[in-house]
Amino acid sequence: MDGFKNFLSQYKGAIIGIIIAILILCTKLYDLIIACVVIILGAIIGNYVQQNKYSVKEKLKNFIDRL
Secondary structure (H helix, E strand, O other), X not given: OHHHHHHHHHOHHHHHHXXXXXXXXXXXXHHHHHHHHHHHHHHHHHHHHHHOHHHHHXXXXXXXXXX
């Protein structure tokens, strides 16, 4: 029994993570999570492009020229 308690205390975070992952999969919340991640990435990329217009334009021009 002492070994089981040590196992639980050592891997408590992993066990909680597995339980949360199972709940997310069972309730299909992963669709919502993926949608939120895509929205956040789009906002970050849009902000980066807006802040660095000229460098992004040069990088795209160089990339297109290589093609």
